[in-house]
Amino acid sequence: MMGIARCGDAAIDREKVMDGMPKRLEREEITRQVRQQLESYSAAGVTWLPHATVAPFQLADNEERMGKTRTSPLATAGSLFAEAETGPAAREKRLIELRQLQERVARCTRCPELAATRTQTVFGTGPMDIDICFVGEAPGADEDRRGEPFVGVAGQLLTRIITAMGMRREDIYICNILKCRPPGNRQPKPDECRNCREYLDQQLELLRPKVICALGATAAQNLLGTSMSIGRLRGKFYEYRGIPLICTYHPASLLPSRSPEKKKDVWEDMKLLLNRLGKPVPGTGGNGSSS
Numbered sequence: 001m002m003g004i005a006r007c008g009d010a011a012i013d014r015e016k017v018m019d020g021m022p023k024r025l026e027r028e029e030i031t032r033q034v035r036q037q038l039e040s041y042s043a044a045g046v047t048w049l050p051h052a053t054v055a056p057f058q059l060a061d062n063e064e065r066m067g068k069t070r071t072s073p074l075a076t077a078g079s080l081f082a083e084a085e086t087g088p089a090a091r092e093k094r095l096i097e098l099r100q101l102q103e104r105v106a107r108c109t110r111c112p113e114l115a116a117t118r119t120q121t122v123f124g125t126g127p128m129d130i131d132i133c134f135v136g137e138a139p140g141a142d143e144d145r146r147g148e149p150f151v152g153v154a155g156q157l158l159t160r161i162i163t164a165m166g167m168r169r170e171d172i173y174i175c176n177i178l179k180c181r182p183p184g185n186r187q188p189k190p191d192e193c194r195n196c197r198e199y200l201d202q203q204l205e206l207l208r209p210k211v212i213c214a215l216g217a218t219a220a221q222n223l224l225g226t227s228m229s230i231g232r233l234r235g236k237f238y239e240y241r242g243i244p245l246i247c248t249y250h251p252a253s254l255l256p257s258r259s260p261e262k263k264k265d266v267w268e269d270m271k272l273l274l275n276r277l278g279k280p281v282p283g284t285g286g287n288g289s290s291s
């Protein structure tokens, strides 16, 4: 303890003593003070000293000068964007990786039943760096035939929801938990969702949406790792690996033969989503919070 206090004293002395001193004398003065310091440690019975460590602020300063961005491991833990590179070249690289991922998915045989019965895989559509990525359950018959997500009746309703939000479908990314159609449109099995998860995670990492919107219970429960009902999950924000996530009812459940009365809940969720993105809510002249 004494040694540490003396060390601080020495630093102050040095500043006082060396003010305006020529370089050679400055070095001699430092040497003298260090020797004196070590002798006083020795006299106090100190027989060893720890190696000097680089102070955290010095490390930060060095990395800044080297053009590196420091990210706190805590702030980015589990985030999809932990080591986000930016710039046109990095974007081009992500685009190439997305295409490579799509090709990998097209050859996938992890779920033998799905691989044997699909017409083609349905990877997803839309640009990169989007505001919103909608994630549905799995392709149906129309999607399996066309190779595009949400192109059937439920898809048409989703397009209308997007238009009502003041956006264009082509500005949004749309994909599913499963990239293959389950035969007869049955619900995806847990092991099928697990098999496909790596693809979805990589897809989201490359796309970098500002918000994810899970459509329906399968998407919401899979992404959030819960068995809670969609009715209880909807209406608030969660986080999926650093990305804000909101859940709402699946468009298919809003069709006239099912629960069209839930459309108003979906609209409430879409208003929350628009607010989160800082976008105006069409038809309210503002952020829609009063309607």
Ligand code: URA
Pocket (backbone or CB within 6 Å): 136, 137, 138, 139, 140, 143, 148, 149, 150, 151, 152, 154, 155, 176, 252
């Ligand atoms: N339902 C989904 O969940 N996804 C589609 O792509 C189509 C219908």
